[in-house]
Amino acid sequence: MDSIFIGKSANGPEALNLKRANRHGLIAGATGTGKTVTLQGLVEGFSAAGVPSFVADVKGDLSGLAMAGSPQTKTHEIFAGRAAEIGQTDWAYKDNPTQFWDLFGEQGHPIRTTVSEMGPLLLARLMDLNEVQEGVLTIAFHVADKDGLLMLDLDDLQAMLVHCGERAEELTLEYGNISKQSVGSIQRSLLQLRSQGGEHFFGEPALDLLDFIKTDDSGRGVVNILAADKLMASPKLYSTFLLWLLSELFENFPEVGDADKPKLVFFFDEAHLLFNDAPKALLEKIEQVVRLIRSKGIGVYFITQNPIDIPDTVAAQLNNRIQHKLNAFTPRDQQAVKSAAETFRPNPDIDVAQVITELKIGEALVSLLQPDGSPSIVQRTLIKAPASRVGPLTPQERGIMIQTDAIGDKYDDLIDRESAEEILVAKAAQASAAAEEAKAQAVAEKEAALAAKEKAKADAAAAKELARQQAAAAREAAKPSMAEKMVQSAARSAATSVGRQLAGSLGKSLVRGILGSLFK
Template sequence: MDDRSVFIGSADGTPVGIALSRANRHGLIAGATGTGKTVTVQVLAEGFSKAGVPVFVSDVKGDLSGIAMPGSDAFAHADKLKDRAREVGLIDYAYADSPTIFWDLYGKQGHPIRTTVSEMGPLLLGQLLKLNDTQAGVLEIAFRYADDQGLLLIDLPDLRAMLAHTAENAVELSTKYGNVTKASVGTIQRALLQLEGQGGEQFFGEPAFDVAEFFRTDPTGKGFVNVLMADRMMVDPKLYATFLLWLMSELFEALPEVGDPEKPKLVFFFDEAHLLFDDASPALQDKIEQVVRLIRSKGIGVFFITQNPIDIPETVAGQLGNRILHALRAYTPRDQRAIKGAAETFRINPDLDVETAITELKVGEALVSTLMDDGAPSPVERVLVRPPSSRIGPISTGERAMIVGASPVGTNYDQRIDRESAAEVIAQKASDAAATAEEVEANGREEVGKRERRTPNIWGKALKRATGAMTGSAATIAAAAVTGRKSRSNPVRNAATSAAGSIATDLAGPFAGRFVRNLIGGLMR
């Protein structure tokens, strides 16, 4: 092997690896529990890191954290690792760690990762909340309404406030956006409460995660291995799968086209990949296929890790050029179908009975076929996987704290930021409208009527044109401000002018807003 490949292991003394120039053609790592998938992922992550390629890997059991520390002779199976190194021809085998950054959605075992509700979008959020088509449509309307009103959806309180605001204005919105039922809004609100109860609120907020954090190399040129501690996330597999799909989507949208580089810009390992496709809506399924198909040209390689290769839909599996298959068990008819299907996906090797070998593989053995330099898949080989140089198994709490403390990310994401967004704006508008309504009521309907009749016709026509785009409380507030122009009460005048200008701007546009503020300012002098 040379520096253009990542060494996997050997087949009868012949080295086998993944060409760096073909690593962005994606891959599959499959096998039953306990057959060596995790160690294979660790080996590949080490290899890509050594080649200067940053890596992202989700750690659903905590076992991959050992990549941050070098191996040791004190390890119970150290002798077996050295024997395997000699067996695969790894003559320069030595213990070494890989530069590592730990991430944790909950901020407990690594740096927190957050995004905003707007960045997540209604499609992924609807999948996360397990909404049906009707409910997903209402969520889409709430997002569109928020965009049109210039309201920021940052965290879950913003989304709840926006949904309530949408329900309150359902009649007015139906002609422009479509029907909004309170029953659908109520269902979405309940789903949001469940998401909060599972800790999902930790994920939404600011500062939002910048995917550029993943593309770091250390001073020696090694790529950082970004480890997502996902053990707690597995309590809600839907959150885990949606989160990783969001990450891939962010990478796809943020990166420029690079074609086929000499080595990938990032390799993304997606453990428990079957969760991504469980109960996925047709729209989400299309999005997954699009991201997997097109992210290759952004220089990103995606490796799906799963127990059974048939868990990956054919439309996605057909795009996975590098395949590593550990042992499968033939206990059930489904298992037998998986074995037969997996054997048929490999390029034929006349010297190997693939279907039989799949059930005979030992721990640390795999059937491997990777893309060669010319883009063609290599004939499948039975490969002994090389041992990792880093520690096998989890690190201690103290070791993790030391690594996180020295992380190049620093404290960029430690403190949550809570700026004004949809929830605060909607609450303020409701408060302003209520205050103005109370003021109008206090002045008395008769007095209001007299003042309206004393308003010159020219001002009445101008006001009517300026507030033509306003309805309901907005027009009432503007009228109240005009009829109170002779009032000596500064608080009343200021409140009316501010409320009218604010709502006019929101509902009638910047020009109408300025016109009404100037108009009212002149009338109240």
């Protein structure tokens, strides 16, 4: 099998060459023109060729790929008639091997990644940060890498932002300004992301991309269906997740060049959500991934209502094109019709701009790459009927599929191992304990110093009192006793009496001497 039958035109069968299927594609058309049936038939063709695929199920009806169609459905007559009309003699109802996924873990196995794997660019897009806030977020990632801190979930990111805010003065000198206002703004955006269910997307076990690249026992490619109906309520989460997935496929898959068939085909429904309000840096990343991922053996197919929703730089990479009816009621519609008509290789027998507005349900203008790599001339084509169920599974059917698929319960239980939050909390606890210990030690030292001071003061007072007492005792010891006092008193009295007598004798002698001298 070297091609996938798409439908029949006036020129004959139109088929997608598997060797050129990794050159990407576009399925476009207004609501209700048959895009979903075309997508379903294309996915069935890839599965039959042994090529796994990943499909974003926005409306919930692609889950029918897991079950065979039934002759009892109201569409049976239409599909059987179409198969007969285009000569599809081997058409029969059949199912496809499927795996169901859901970011919220409700309608399929959870898909998770880590904050570190997501990276600051996509995370900034997810949280709608401005350039300054994105710069602060990038610094947080760099510090986490430098310090060996794993950021697995949003709790880790929040703890890391707090950590950077506390070290703002230090980190600003090394990496640039980190203001508390910017950190606060990021924290508020993080809170909004949580409210949208974003926390379900981050954690472990993280998705192993090899679980997408599987075939069943009969060699059919497994169809990975992402339940995106609830996810669509958060368009930024939806688009950022799918862009992350593309980036991971690009970064982790080896180069294979132009293989005989793709390793994986990626279908991106409601593709305009990927490009709405996307900053230039993000658009450049999308363009780079789409341009280079084909060499990894991966084909990317965008499904959108209006082809002009796809930027020119990306649209230029979409070589396989299936264009359903477009309305031309408004100037923008008319521009889309003109733009779509100009992208096809002209067919002299078809006025493409006119035919685009006249196509019936199930019809499309088709131009596919030929084996030599050139685009085929655009043909008005009646698209083949799907073989699987058109419409959603019941909850019971989906539950059985989830329980019995090859993945089992590998991703169903969340694992919370030690990462940035736990490490930073432990460090903060250690720092707090060390601070408390230092504080207690300081208080103890202060009390000890005060006690020593009081003791020194008391010792000084005691020494002073002792000296006073000793001095008083010395004075007391130096005082004469009563007997000594009596002796001393008697001695003084005797001395006084003798002194008087001597003084009297001396006085008389002196008087006699003086008077005698006068009377000679």
